[in-house]
Amino acid sequence: MTPRGEQLCYTDAYARSVEATVRHIEAAEAVVVVLDRTVFYPGGGGQPSDRGLLLRATDGRTWTVRGARKVDGEIVHELELTDGDPPLVGDALLVDLDWARRLSLMRTHTALHALCGVVWRDYGALVTGGNMEPGSGRMDFEFETMSGNLVDAIEATVNEELSAAHDVRVNVLPRDEALAIPDLIRTKINLLPPGIEEIRTIEIVGLDLQADGGTHVANTREVGGIRVTGYESKGRINKRIRIELTEPVID
Numbered sequence: 001m002t003p004r005g006e007q008l009c010y011t012d013a014y015a016r017s018v019e020a021t022v023r024h025i026e027a028a029e030a031v032v033v034v035l036d037r038t039v040f041y042p043g044g045g046g047q048p049s050d051r052g053l054l055l056r057a058t059d060g061r062t063w064t065v066r067g068a069r070k071v072d073g074e075i076v077h078e079l080e081l082t083d084g085d086p087p088l089v090g091d092a093l094l095v096d097l098d099w100a101r102r103l104s105l106m107r108t109h110t111a112l113h114a115l116c117g118v119v120w121r122d123y124g125a126l127v128t129g130g131n132m133e134p135g136s137g138r139m140d141f142e143f144e145t146m147s148g149n150l151v152d153a154i155e156a157t158v159n160e161e162l163s164a165a166h167d168v169r170v171n172v173l174p175r176d177e178a179l180a181i182p183d184l185i186r187t188k189i190n191l192l193p194p195g196i197e198e199i200r201t202i203e204i205v206g207l208d209l210q211a212d213g214g215t216h217v218a219n220t221r222e223v224g225g226i227r228v229t230g231y232e233s234k235g236r237i238n239k240r241i242r243i244e245l246t247e248p249v250i251d
């Protein structure tokens, strides 16, 4: 297939719908659709892929997108099998995210950055993994001294930082320039694939700067607050902290 479709999730996290044309359909055990542009996030870095709808204006047909993923750099949309005949190559469609879910993921993802930023700044602990669902998530740290008291302090500090209304900025830097930033790669293992020439960074201004591919809100005040819902040892050194958002999704 020729040039890659436009991937708006990386440049405008708030783009929730877009008009697009079908470039490629594959119907095997799953029906997958490739478009010339999309607002879907394909998943990655602990953030699940988006869900949503494709709508064809000419006859009002809609298809549910149950997930998206990246195949050879292209974002593919996987349709619900119960929706009947797939759209056709060349069809003009409206691509529409389940926005309440995406926004909740953006707030959750940003909250995890704030957690990660506080734990790094105040305790020097590296992240070893993380995962999220809309409204809740977990992060694993190399954090031997973690305790219940510390977790309470971390929760309070994260909430102070969130309410301090830090802007969240996205940047794309040449690889060498990005790797020259101290502590940019906060994960224990450098997860950047070799050979990539540009590195996308997410900065919570004044708190956290990381290489990252996900979607985030534009200011920490949009997250609201967090609550630590649990912490556990995954070994002598590795510790897990679970959080959830304290404010419901506001669409």
Ligand SMILES: [Zn+2]
Pocket (backbone or CB within 6 Å): 109, 113, 202, 212, 213, 214, 215, 216
């Ligand atoms: Zn992120």
